[in-house]
Amino acid sequence: MRTITVNTSKAYEITIGEGLLDQAGAILKKTSGGQAAVIITDDIVAELYAGRLANSLAGSGYRVTQYVIPHGEASKNGNNFLSILNFLAEKKITRKDLVLALGGGVVGDLAGFAAACYMRGIHFAQLPTTLLAAVDSSVGGKTAIDLAAGKNLAGAFYQPDAVICDISLLSTLTPQVYQDGCAEVIKTGAIADKVLFESFETPINTQLEKVIARCVEIKRDIVVEDEFETGARKLLNFGHTAGHAIELLSNYEITHGSAVSAGMAIITRAASRMGICDAQCARDILSMLKSYNLPVNTRYEAADLARACLSDKKRDGDRLTMVFPAKTGKCVLQEVRVDELENVLRLGLEAEAD
Numbered sequence: 472m473r474t475i476t477v478n479t480s481k482a483y484e485i486t487i488g489e490g491l492l493d494q495a496g497a498i499l500k501k502t503s504g505g506q507a508a509v510i511i512t513d514d515i516v517a518e519l520y521a522g523r524l525a526n527s528l529a530g531s532g533y534r535v536t537q538y539v540i541p542h543g544e545a546s547k548n549g550n551n552f553l554s555i556l557n558f559l560a561e562k563k564i565t566r567k568d569l570v571l572a573l574g575g576g577v578v579g580d581l582a583g584f585a586a587a588c589y590m591r592g593i594h595f596a597q598l599p600t601t602l603l604a605a606v607d608s609s610v611g612g613k614t615a616i617d618l619a620a621g622k623n624l625a626g627a628f629y630q631p632d633a634v635i636c637d638i639s640l641l642s643t644l645t646p647q648v649y650q651d652g653c654a655e656v657i658k659t660g661a662i663a664d665k666v667l668f669e670s671f672e673t674p675i676n677t678q679l680e681k682v683i684a685r686c687v688e689i690k691r692d693i694v695v696e697d698e699f700e701t702g703a704r705k706l707l708n709f710g711h712t713a714g715h716a717i718e719l720l721s722n723y724e725i726t727h728g729s730a731v732s733a734g735m736a737i738i739t740r741a742a743s744r745m746g747i748c749d750a751q752c753a754r755d756i757l758s759m760l761k762s763y764n765l766p767v768n769t770r771y772e773a774a775d776l777a778r779a780c781l782s783d784k785k786r787d788g789d790r791l792t793m794v795f796p797a798k799t800g801k802c803v804l805q806e807v808r809v810d811e812l813e814n815v816l817r818l819g820l821e822a823e824a825d
Contacts, residue, residue, distance in 0.1 A: 473684045477610070477691050479698045481630040485610060485691075487684050491637035492523050495598060496531030499569060502633040503594040507568040509559060510537040511582035513546070516574045516600050519643055524573055524598065533569070536562050540581070544723040547577045547617050549625070555585040559593075569594040569632075575601035575648070576608035576727065580626070583614030587629035597634045601644060602652025602679075603728060605636045606659060606686035607707075611694040617723075621782030622715045628699055636687075638679050649676070651728025653763045654710075658735060659686040661756055662706050663693070665800025671759055702804075709794040709802050710735030713769075713816065716779035720771050732760050736767035737819030742795040744818045747803070755799045773817035780812060 472488030486498065499508070508528045512521050517539045525535045538558050540546040559570070570593060572582035579597050586595035597609035615626025641649070653675055660668030667685050675682050690707065697704040714734030717725055736757055743753040760767050769776075783791060790806045793815070797803045807815055 473680065475684065475687050475691055477630070478695055479612065479630050481612075481632075483631055483633055485634040485636065485687055487605075487636045487638065487680060487687065489637065489639045489680075491635050492520060492598070492640065493527050495524055495571075495635050496527035496529070496533060498633060498635060499528070499571075499596055500531045500533075503569045503596060505565075505568040505594055506532070506534060507562070507564055508533040508535050508571055509562065509564060509569070510535065510571050510573050511540070511555065511578060511585070512537060512573040513540050513542040513575075513578055515542045516578070520600060520640060521573060524571070528571075540578070542577070544577055544617070544718070544727070547581050547615075549616055549618075551581060552585055552616050555581070556589050559585070559589050564589070564593065566590050566593050569596065571596050571598060572609075573598045573600060575599065575604045579604055579608050580613070580615050580623070583612075583629055583631070584616055584626050587614055587627040592629065595629065595631045597631050599634070599636055600640045601648055602641055602675075602683075603648075603655050604652075605638070605641070605683050606652065607655045607690065609634050609636070610687055610690045611704075611707075612698070621719055621779070624782065636683060638683065641679065647726060647729075650763060650765060651726050654728035654732040654735075654760070654765050656682060656686055657756075657759055657763065657765075658707075658709050658731065659689050660800065661735070661759075661796060662709050662794070662802040663689045663800065665798075668755070668759070668800050671763075675763075705792050705804055706794055706802050709796070710738060712780055712783050712791065712793055713737050713776055713819075715783060716776045717769050717771060719779045719782070720775060729766050732765035733767060733769045736760060737769070737816060738793065739796050739819070741815050741819035742797075745795075745815070747805070748796045748798060752796055752799050756796060768820075773813050773820055776816050777813035780816075781809065
């Protein structure tokens, strides 16, 4: 078991190990207190793990209720957000009580935003059940819902009381959901740690605890430096600008991990052609993505992607901050004018045939 402390505006601990779900009640009683706990989860995870979590919470004296959403990105919407707020009010949840996100990134983002807004903020904890959520979305306090114009356009920075990552829960992931997580793991190594990146030559699923812990440490360090994403935290968006555009254009039929993988590949090829990184760096990233059967291209044209990118949160007037690889294990931030964006994306798309 590993424990990582995050010293942001609100300090908390991330616990990573086997068998933690059944200890969650005792852990949360110490970190959050309260009398009532609301489990927010999706229909798949509810059948697998909600009962065990409820038993652990009840054993520590909590009055437990749960709210279940359909799985998938489409559930991260305003209707479910308001429904959860009404549910909390109907159950007479108070500021001293606790909202728990048991699931992947969709559940974590939605539940976290509800916890941030209900009574202007109540206790909240993350229990990630996917690799993607374990290494990325459960850490750092970003919460959000999607709007018709784009992904994560309404949300709040809201740090949890605790993150409890029971890696044994990842054993039930489908191949697609596991691959989505691998995309975020590869992204983390690509932006900040060449040694970590090279370790992925050994299958990630054979070294889960070590890999998750290192990814969390990297994200922790970046978030502590830049909690509200005004600078260095933007590095975590490698592949995400084009990736979110791909998700939007597909009406979220393309999963987040697949879209981000394609986004990383497009931007990496563009960076190579622009002279930001050398050919070896590009080969390293593209080869690693391919080795995990992740996509490195998209069916969408540069003009369509550029239009979709205009809804990106990182846009500032006529400029957009983009993340480019500089060398294996290091990325850099570079502003791109909106009127240049289509050409940058075209470079990455045209290079698919190289």
